[in-house]
Amino acid sequence: MQMVRENELLSIEIFDGSGRPILSTIPARPAEPDSAVRERLSPILDGGYAVHVLGYEEAADGGVERYAVAVARAESPGAIVVAVDGSYVREMDEEIGIGYLIQRISREPGIEYVLLQDEEGIVLASRNIERMPRIAGDPFLRHALAHEEAQHRITEFEGRDVLEIVKPFPVEEAASGLFRLGLSLEGYREMVTGTRRQVAVLAVLFFLLGAIAVTLIIINQNYALLNRSYREIRTLTGSVLENMRSAVVAVDASGRITVLNRAAEEMFAVSRSQALGRRYGEVFKEDECLLAETLEKGRTITGVERPYRTFSGDRLVLAVSTSDLGGSEGEASGAVAVVRDVTKVREMEESIQRSDRLSAMGNLAAGVAHEVRNPLNAIAIAAQRLEEEFLPDASREEFLTLTSALRSEVGRLNEIVQQFLSLASPPKLRREAADLNGLIGEVLELIEPEAESRDVRVDRRFGKLADVEIDREEMKKVVLNLMRNALEAMKGGGELRIRTAEGDGYHSLRIEDTGPGISRENLRKVFHPYFTTKDGGTGLGLSIAHRIVVEHGGRIEVDSVEGKGTVFTVLIPSKGSP
Structure with a gap:
């Protein structure tokens, strides 16, 4: 009872391997049949799980609602059931738990619903979900539960077609539920329909222009009338083209x-x-609009996405659609291309995917840390005792080397667990007015000895900055991680350039190295958890840096050219900026 009161618990119950109660702090608790207890605790008693969430339960005596969790007994078969006040768990879940994340994600544009579902039913869901088919009754959901990779399908929700993405939600290497995300298809279908309509309208317009030109040659006596009609159509076409948000480029047969x-x-x-009038290849040297390919192969291209770097250095993702223009005798008289900038759409998709990954990790972080740290602590204590109490007479130096290496690796694993917790369950920011230039200067003092040892010259140019509201310790982690990554990239020496400036409501920090650069394929993955190209790297540094910057309301951008180097730019809202 003292443990219950000190830890603000409602009750603690201990059962043996057959489900019979050994100890209970619930006064006058009605006895449950052994079969009912065993069914309730079967995941623990059968040896399948070490931890089993029983969830919310009504109090047998009509008291407060309970939230119960069962864990396996350490030294003998059986289970320990701990219960807390259910209202406290519900309140915490709504404010900071996975429920809050689900409600927040469900409010994003284009998302129809978000839910977590196990084989018993819905665990957590967005507010618009009242009922959903059970996993057992849906072959697609049963298939998804049995496979680790994400599955998707087109399904109906409230009379509308949605794209549903389903990912197993594993606990202790066994999928116990599904994470289901419904994406609206209305925007996508409107965009596809609009693109097709634009290409069709443009093809018709250019066909009409060709027909009018032929008519002008054949019927000379109606030149004045046809010329006036031609000018009117040209005016209409020009107005349509000039007001289109998509880029339009057309070429003739030559x-x-x-x-x-x-x-x-x-x-x-x-x-x-x-x-106008110049050859397409002279203006678009890399066939950005795919018109050279269209003319050469005589086929239509629809929705091909291509990376493009602007004159100012920005990276864009362009969706290109082309159509050939037929001539009077069936030969192509030219081609037209419609190019749309879909960069923001792809960034939004990556942001949603990143949120999905962090949501799953956040729910598992505490359990993983507990399960991993306890064995690590035991290993560390055992290694220490071996050094102090069991030092052998022979091969003493080799013995001490091995135990020292063992303790070092235990420390490294503990650090990885701590980084995982920092990424999945970040602490609340402690904002205060700070001098960003001064903070960067402190970090530079730490890394300058390493820069000298690597033969790297540091070039710093700080702009005049007002104080900014940041968490100093968290922001130091960001700056230190980016600078160390830059130093490690320049294995043969080089130059590290640090720049700060203020403008457009943001404080900017630019960190540039002259290393080998990052490939286009890897550039998309640099902020993914556990992605690394370094020997011995954890792949969490840039993920944590990205999370810290986003929590400050800012963003972090990366640009790289293979063989020339990489630039990371951190943008933090200025003091008082929204």
Whole structure:
């Protein structure tokens, strides 16, 4: 009873391997049949689980609602059931738990629903979910539960088609439930329909222009009337093209540019007056609009995504669709391309995926840390006792080397567990007005000896910055991680450039190295947890840095050119900025 009161528990019950109660702090608790207790505790008593969440239970005496968890007994068969006040768990779950994350994710545009479901039913769900099919009654959900990789399907929700993504939610290497995310298809279908409509309208318009040109040659006596009609159609076409948000580029059969609208000028930094009439390959040297391929192969291209670097150095993702323009005798008279900037859409998709991963890790973090740290502590204590109490007479130096290495590796594993906890269950920020330049200077003092040893020259240029509201210790982790990564990238020496500036409501920190750079394939993965290209790296450093910057309301960007180096830019909202 003293343990119950000190830890603010409702009750503690101990059962043997057959499900019979050994000890209970619940006064006058009605005795449950052994079969009912065994069924309730079967995941523990059968040896399948070390921890089993019983969830919310009604009090047998009509008292407060309980939230119970069962754990396996350490030294003998059986289970220990601990219960706390259910209202406290519900309140905590709504404010900081996975329930809060689910409700927050469900409010994002384009998301229809989010839920966690086990074989018994719905565990947690967004507010618009009232009922869902059980896993046992849905072949697709049973299939998803049996496979580790994410599954997807088109299904119906409240009379609308949605794209449902399903991922098993593993606990102790066994999938016990599913994470289900429903994405609206309305925006996607509107975008596809709009693109097809735009290509079709443009093809019709250019076909009409060709027909009018032929008519002008054949019927000379109606030149005035046809000329007026032609000008009217050109005016309409030009108005449509100029007001389109997508870039439009058209060429004739010889490959000379005939149309280039305002959106194309802005996207590709090309002057229309200088581009019209020139050969397409002279203006678009890398066939950015895929018109050279369309003319050569005579086939339509739909929705091909291509990376593109602007004149200012920004990276974009462009969706290119082309159509060939048929001539009077069936031969192609040219081609037209419609190019859309889908960079923001892809960034949003990556953000959703990253949130999914962090949501799953957040729910598992505490359990993993507990299960891993206890054996590590036991190993560390055993290694220490071996050094102090069991020192052999022979091979003493080798024995001490082995025990020292053992304790060192235990410490490294503890550090990895701590980093995992920091990523999945971050502490609350302690914001205070701070001098960002001064903070960066403190970190530089720490890494300058390492820079000298690596033959790396440090070039710092600090702009004038007002104080900014940040958590100093967390932001130091970000700066230190980025600078050390830069130093480790320059194995043969080089130059580390540090720049700060203020503008557009943000304080910016730019860290640039002259290392080998990052490949385009790896550039998309640098912020993924456990992704690393370094020997001995954990792959958590950049993930934690990204999480810290986002929690400050900022963002972190990366740009790299293989063979030239990498630039990380951290943007933190200035003091008082939204």
